[in-house]
Amino acid sequence: MKKISILIFALVAILGVQSAKAWGGFGHGAITYITEQHLTPTAKAECRRYLNHTLPWHASWMDHWRAVPPYQKLDKLHSFTATADGDVNWDSGKGKAVNLVKKTIKKLENDKYKSLPDSVVRYNLLVLIHALPDIHCPVHVSFSKKEFPQYKYTIRKNGKKLKMHKFWDASPGFTREGWTYEKYAAEVDNLKRGAVKKIVKKGNIDYWTRDIVKQAHRIYDITTPNIDVAKMSDKKKKEVTDLADEQVLKAAYRLAYVLNGIFK
Amino acid sequence: MKKILLFSAFVLSVLTANAWAISSEEAAVILATRNICPKAQKFVKKYLGKTFDDDIRYIYSKEARQIVPHNREIHYLHLDKNLQPMNVGKNDAYVAIEKAMEVVRAYKSHSKIVVTRALRTVICLMVDIHHIANIRIENIPHSQRDFSYKYHSTEVGKKKDKLEEANWSKLGKNCGGYPRGFSGEWRAYDMTIYLGDRFAEYSKGTLKDWAADNGAIAARYLAIYKPNAVVSCLDHKYTDPVTYDLMVKASCRLAALLNGIFK
Amino acid sequence: MKRFAIIFCAFVSVLGVQSAKAWHNFAHGSIAYMAEQHLSPEAKSKCNYYLRHTLSHYASWMDAWRLERFEVVNKSHASMSMPDGINLDFKSGDPAGGVMGHLVNALAELGDGKYKNLPDSVVRQRLINMAHYVPDMYCPSHVLFPESVHPSQKAHKLYEKGKKLGYHRFWDHCLGREGRVKWEYEELAAAVDKVSKKRVAEIQSGSLEDWGRDIIRLAQRSIEIVPMGTDVAYMPEEQVAAVRELVYEAAVLGAYRLAYVLNTIFADKNIPVYNDKK
Amino acid sequence: MLMAGEACAFRGFGHQTIAAIADNHLTENTKREVYSILKADNMVKHANWVTSQRSRAKRVSEWQYATLDANGKSTTTYENDGVVVIEKAAEVLRNRKNESDSLVFASLCTLIEIVGDIHCPGNIHIEGNEATKNFAFTRWNGRKVEEKNRLKSKWREMWHDYTKTHDVFTPQYYAEDLEIILLKKKAEYEKGTPRFWAENVGEDVVWCLKVIYPEAEVTNETVYRYEDINNRCMAKAGYRLAALLNNIFKQ
Secondary structure (H helix, E strand, C coil): CCCCCCCCCCCCCCCCCCCCCCCHHHHHHHHHHHHHHCCCHHHHHHHHHHHCCCCHHHCCHHHHCCCCCCCHHHHHCCCEEECCCCCECCCCCCCHHHHHHHHHHHHHCCCHHHHCCHHHHHHHHHHHHHHHHHHHCHHHEEECCCCCHHHCCCEEECCEEECHHHHHHCHHHCCCCCCCHHHHHHHHCCCCHHHHHHHHHHHCHHHHHHHHHHHHHHHHHHCCCCCEHHHCCHHHHHHHHHHHHHHHHHHHHHHHHHHHHHCC | CHHHHHHHHHHHHHCCCHHHHCHHHHHHHHHHHHCCCHHHHHHHHHHHCCCCHHHHCHHHCHHHHHHCCCCHHHHCEEECCCCCECCCCCCCHHHHHHHHHHHHHCHHHCCHHHHHHHHHHHHHHHHHCCCHHHEEECCCHHHHCCCEEEECCCCCCCCCCCCEEEEHHHHHCCCCCCCCCCCHHHHHHHHHHHHCCCHHHHCCCCHHHHHHHHHHHHHHHHCCCCCCCEECHHHHHCHHHHHHHHHHHHHHHHHHHHHHHCC | CHHHHHHHHHHHHCCCCCCCCCCCHHHHHHHHHHHHHCCCHHHHHHHHHHHCCCHHHHCCHHHHCCCCCCCCCCCCCCCEECCCCCCCCCCCCCCCCCHHHHHHHHHHHHCCCHHHHCCHHHHHHHHHHHHHHHHHCCCHHHEECCCCCCCCCCCCCEEECCEEECHHHHHHCCCCCCCCCCCCHHHHHHHHCCCCHHHHHHHCCCCHHHHHHHHHHHHHHHHHHCCCCCEHHHCCHHHHHHHHHHHHHHHHHHHHHHHHHHHHHCCCCCCCCCCCCC | CCCCCCCCCCHHHHHHHHHHHHHHCCCHHHHHHHHHHHCCCCCHHHCCHHHHCCCCCHHHHHHHCEEECCCCCCCCCCCCCHHHHHHHHHHHHHCHHHCCHHHHHHHHHHHHHHHHHHCCHHHEEECCEHHHCCCEEEEECCCCCCHHHEEEEEHHHHHHHHHHCCCCCCHHHHHHHHHHHHHHHHHHHCCCCHHHHHHHHHHHHHHHHHHCCCCCEEEHHHHHHCHHHHHHHHHHHHHHHHHHHHHHCCC
């Protein structure tokens, strides 16, 4: 019997063009791949039932549909501003990405997703699996010019100018050409149970954001102004990839914790 | 017998599909008057009465031109590069709406006829700025006038690979493009189902935000629809839900304006 | 009566170039409008929840999207074949089976409350398709008779003021634009929807097999009323009245049966396909 | 092992995924025989053997195309046409007892790759329709409005890009992903002969060309929406390859 699939309101499969927007294609795919390894069987089955694909397939959905009506309001919800003392700057109106994550989680948790129509749950899942890793990208934490004027500069690659945002978005794939998600997970994903508990902290999102802002300051020490990325020493390159891997693991475990909590 | 046949054939061909064309605009106004607070409803009933046909077409009528001499440009929303309203003088929908709203807000100190005309100007122009064909963006030259483009219509049976000719104004104003025959009342019922409980979300913001929002959607489609462009038919079909949604937004935002008087 | 005959002929002469779709857009919208008036409150709220539009909004969606390559649209959703010359083919929804097969599949999947555990977008797509093809069945030109019953159905050409006119297109455009060019759904419903309670009970009952016989009866009468070679513009009044009456009956059957199907689905019941065989 | 098989539309990675899908659906007996011929424990390693032979024999690069006649039927008998090559390879494998080992190995590898090739809409040529060869159209990412942001894309590159974005998947993971929703259509996709398969994909090509055609102005969403067709073609290729091999290596 011909099973007729979904069309107008639910979205068909989405292509991931290798664009250096949030975290880049490789970053988002790696995070969601590691998340999928740590999902409970019920959570994994439910995610696949709603998304019709694995998590990495739709990891950069929000990047590709951000300009299409009726989703333009997602265009500005990929990053947030941080205050000097390391907290989210709510009144600047730029603290949206964290707000978006909190709202989608509140909509889905405590079995609320069961009463929602499938297409709404699918939409919220697509947003969640992109927005939560997005705020973990260190360069997605923007600091106001007044408090941190020294953070506004560009770096170089083989002499040519390169934006900080572009470089740090692709940092998980830095010095790792041709790696698949499986290889990346095998190399990087080796945390003990105790370390995971410290990262997740029982889903306390405010702790997460303060930790993210603390890490975000470190990138300005590693890649100083006008440093040529191609000619960095191996020790420096390792510093870049270590920071990137740390943030990727945090994003993956926290997303796994949230999804396991929703699909109990 | 022959004369009657000829006459009825003539009648059928002359009668343009005018009555149906405004069914969605009419529905937007009917829906707006249902979503406003009781005070505003009394206010509208007092000044507008019941039928909306002539309200929607007021700005095109001779009477409107005598009171506020204007030209065709008043239906258009002129936006600059970063989608903010350009104050082009009195022949601009944004400026006309603001002026009319001042009169409507101070309705106590104006005569009945003046307020009625202002209210009908607001209704007509609020619906007009929600047609993406009426939005003129400064740095997009081909948005300043109507143009024709080509697309490949797959729904026309087995026609050999022929490209269809169509006009931007027809697409920009088709309000969902679904079959004719909807009366204003029935389309308003359709829109209430579509709206559901999203009135607060649809009627947020000020007139400036709404202009920028519509401008962004228009700019998006004007990047594909250009004079003599050859547009893919899938893009052509997917504009229908967006234009429908804009007409529902028009009614919610009109209701928000009317509610604003009595806040 | 005279007035109608004149205007009807004038209307036919001004036929726009329409592709041979099913009932054309206006007819589909009005039949769905009529069906909507007879939905049970339960069915109406569920349809609003799934479709977020009225049925008449999506009535001709399947025609607009029939040739897209998405999984959801199947090419031939209009024609129905009669392999044994007596009953419609109920087997499967493939092109061979035709529209009745689609209805059988949909009822099997959605009936008896089974729609609750389907994803909402799949149910939504079924409703959109049903709002189109259930009234489509009753368009008289949609039954492909085997050679034995009606030898030259394909060559069944009509004429209009001497010019050739397709048999299929004539029957598609009968309903709807009589008299004034711009009827609205309410007006056509007022003219068509004059059905006694007894007749309604009769329509909204029975198995799909009985419905199939109604369809065949309509199609055969349509061939008798407008035989091959008639010139449509100069039909006498009785013939025009017969055409109008047949078309109104088809619309009524389509509307009430669409409402009946939706009411039963959303009341967790089902419609039998065959009369209970011994 | 990422082959530089840029020329064929499904690229090396696409062929490996199709081989991975077919791997899941081989019967025990077929597995034993196929893996003994290939001297490997899966078909993925040898999914790009034909592209590696291109430098040696030029005509091999023509095998990836399947040409249909004007009304979409596959009636060619040209020896380098994809469908004819598959039929010949299947013949060789059927009476593999009295064929040389290298010929059996070669025809098995061509079968694995060319069945995937004729299932790519970019490889189907229709006589009288020049567009099916290749053509350029403009794609727009929907963000910046200026003219210079238009992506000049080609028909075959479009089908090429669908697999390129999932390069970071492994073939097995990509196969698992495709089968989440397409596994239940396996019985329906398995039917038919190679000629019918080419015509089936030809239908998709004809209708896609109504949406994307020379000089069409297309937004990215239109291309995204048609990835569904690419997924279905790859799944069909995998199931049909498995069905064909099961049929050949039957007792």
